[in-house]
Amino acid sequence: MPSTILGKRIKRKEDPRLIQGRGHYVDDIKLDGMLHMAFARSIHAHARIKSVNVAAARSSPGVVDVITGEEIKGKLGLVPCAAGIEGLKVPDHPCLATGKVCYVGEPIAAVVATDRYLARDAADKIEVDYEPLPVVTDPEKALQAGSTVIHPELGDNVAFVARLEGGDWKAVESDSSLKVIKQRLINQRLAPASMETRGVVAHYSPGEETLTVWSSTQIPHILKTQLALMLGIDEPHCRVIAPEVGGGFGSKLNLYGEEGVACYASRKLGKPVKWIESRRENLLATVHGRDQINDVEVYVQPDGKVVGLKCWIIADLGAYHQLLTPAIPTLTALMILGCYHIKNVFVETKGVFTNKMATDAYRGAGRPEATYVIERVMDMVARELNMDAADLRMKNFPSPDEFPLDLPTGVTYDTANYQKTLKRLLKISGYSRLRKEQEKLRKQGKYLGLGLSTYVEICAMGPSSRMPAGGWEFGAVKVEPTGKVMVLSGTSPHGQGEETTFAQIAADVLGIPFDDVTVYHGDTFQVPMGIGTFGSRTTAVGGTAIHNAAMQIRKKMARIASHKLGVKPGELIFSEGKIHTRDGAKSMGFAEVAAEAIFAKQLPEGIEPGLAAHSFFEPSNYTFPFGAHLAVTEVDAETGEIKLRNYYAVDDCGRVINPMLVDGQIHGGLAQGIGQALWESHVYDENGQLMTGTLMDYAVPKAHQFPWFETETMETKTPINPLGAKGVGEAGTIGSTPAIVNAVVDALRPLGVRHLDMPLQPEKVWRILKQHATA
Amino acid sequence: MIPEPFEYHIPKNLEEASRLLAQFGGEGKILAGGHSLVPMMKLRLAAPKHLIDLGRLTDLKYIRESDGRIEIGALTTHFQIQSSSLLKEKCPLLPETAREIGDVQVRNKGTIGGSLAHSDPAADWPAAILALAGEIQARNVSSSRWIPASEFFVDLLTTALGGDEVLTAIRVPVAPPRSGHAYLKLHHPASGYAMVGVAAQVLLNEARHIESASVGVTGVGPKAYRATAVEEALRGKAPSRQNLEAAAAHAAEGIDVNSDLYASAEYRSHLAQVYTRRALEKALERAHGK
The missing domain is CATH 3.30.43.10 (Uridine Diphospho-n-acetylenolpyruvylglucosamine Reductase, domain 2)
Known part of the structure; x- marks a missing residue:
């Protein structure tokens, strides 16, 4: 029977309160006697701290306490890193610096005051005596002999070297008919820049010995465990609440030193302590994304079949590891082959310390880098062989019947039909017509470019064997005596809209109105267990747990109803708030059966009272959504300005629960991916000073900079979960960046341009135009 | 923050x-x-x-015409200027400039007087007011004076306003017949300020040659300026592409050109020339249409 609610464009349950300003974010939490915290941060990228003088700050108006690194030593644990990489070097990462600082913005001391403004004023009065040390911000320089070593106790600046190899390289390298194409690609550092910055309210109750923490986080349950360890508090005494969270893009898949210090201060002072990050702090001291150098080498047959790919990755990790810092570039290695059946692979990933803020997950987290490498490379191959970029891709796609497909990278792609999305894209964009237009314009000296990107991503993270804290998800469904349903999820959506999709999933299983379902998440006292929201996992993994829990409820309700109605449970249908036989002759209301179950007057033998069920869903593999994108760009021949004329995207994220939310994810994702290609770059100077420390300098993409996006979705279901959903949170970001760069390079092809590094600022393009004009 | x-x-x-x-x-x-x-x-x-x-001084919020001039109160918002039908008819360069400022929130709250008095080197208004040869009213407790725009912008974030003077109004001439205007801007991708902004106001004579052209440039130097060499080069000339290009080549002449992460001084100078020519072309096209 087709679902009446799955796949429907249903408006978001969460929006009325959010768009009316009636939601509650961390900064809306106000508690009696609450104190406010501000941090003094390092102004040097690398320096010894000779002394920290807090006397003036202590006597500043409203100041209750000043906490330094020396004070918390041994009393507050280190900032954790959960990445499991063989031979990984992990430097000590205290919540507040002691002895030395390794990047600009590193917290040195915290001021606690009666008011946020007074705390900020006092933080300026903390005097730090620094002895500057040599600074290294370029990861290649950090690898050179004689470079300053950021953590001398670790020997050098190499945090890890990981190799991934598959296939028969001897055969490839001895085949003289193969063409070898090499290129260096730079994936620049970015700022996640979520709309809401970080924030925390820590409240330690000395009587009950409980710690309650409101945090703008994507992972309340993991945060709870880590804070309990950090502070030495019994975990059942620790509660973390993620209230409304205004975006994270991976940057809140973390535990930060500031959170630890807020908890420490609350326990020490016996009062609630709030810290709200400023935008400047957010750009400086919330994790950054990307920042890789990729040296790639591909081996191609004369007919365009790619047989081997090698890539050397230098990943700039920054000064310390945050929760998953070193794990992110290893995802690049895993997905480096994209959606092509390339049988030989070699990737060496080198993680390097520099005097900068840590990099970590940022929308896509390692996969946009991989997609950028392989999609730029495919365009270079097409050009080298004088083939059309679409034809070359078609030639290298595996056929749909080859799935599940084992790749030499060690991953197994679940299902796909790459040909179908690309063909559809070529059709809706009028690709061959655009190529003709391009030819005509080129004769007039005008630059029009077409850029393709056919991507695959790794989502629905993931099997527990591959995830540091487990990869399952928890879901629970409870039916109240009134017949209304409460759903609990261990995921922690922060803008994605799963209050809506989860309600759709539960309503579908139970045959009740969508409005009868209320979804809760983000509170560790309410939801007993959970992992969180990241890696495009929330619907595919978290949604499945809810689906499975709802199925248990349904089974139990069917048994109770069958007992009352005198039919077999299998004869009963759940629809429109009723539980009834197919012919409708025998029927009970959903609420009626709920009351039977809960009041427990005439339950069939062996049935326990109550209607509550939970499920831990453990996926057997990741999922691999895919899609095909086309960007059409024009280059202004006089100024080098790039105009994005059209953007087409055909995405396949498996089963779609709510098309409106999928559209939203794709649109936002496209904006961020295009932002990287055209505008965004987080720039440090050679002294380690951040040059793009405000939104006046760091170019976050804005709606008016984009054309209308033409998007379509297709549905190739995954067998990994019963919903068939794959995940879509990162797809747009992953697919779009190379499409833009491919389009601009294609536009400039008559000038002999083979590659341009991002962001494609107009001056860069103008210099090429100018060079060509004078040549 | x-x-x-x-x-x-x-x-x-x-x-x-x-x-x-x-x-x-x-x-x-x-x-x-x-x-x-x-x-x-x-x-x-x-x-x-x-x-x-000055939020309570609502009498400084007005746009009016008298004696062939338009006068605008200092607290008039960018949006009020952008949407004024009087200005669209009598001095269309101003609404065209207003449209390019910041975003909706900025245009709804920010004021023309505030912007001019702040004198950001990449703000939009200075270019337009310079091109229109406008005047700026300054008042203190005892007196009031009109400062010509050409004398108003002194240096980076520095104006001719005295320490006790409040900027209260701006006045510009009504655009005469056979005149045309344009404001063209390349937005800084982060701040939205002008990487280069060029305001052009041209007047044709009866022979349809350029009687006069005035060009205000912002975003390029430490303060907005009149590109006088461009203006001189165009006086009496036919509006040919060649003449415009030759004149626009002077757009950043003698200017200590800004440089930042998004545009070097060399590139900015080039942009100033291209945007000047394009602004003149657009202004001339409009003048011809009248």
């Missing part, structure tokens, strides 16, 4: 505002919308001890 402590004053009339300004000297700063000043205060790049908010 938290400013240093300051005292906030909200005068009821202009006289009180002038008096407060005179009283606080260098420690006082006028707030007239706050879309340039407040961000600087939050970054602690500006730290006035006294903030004098």
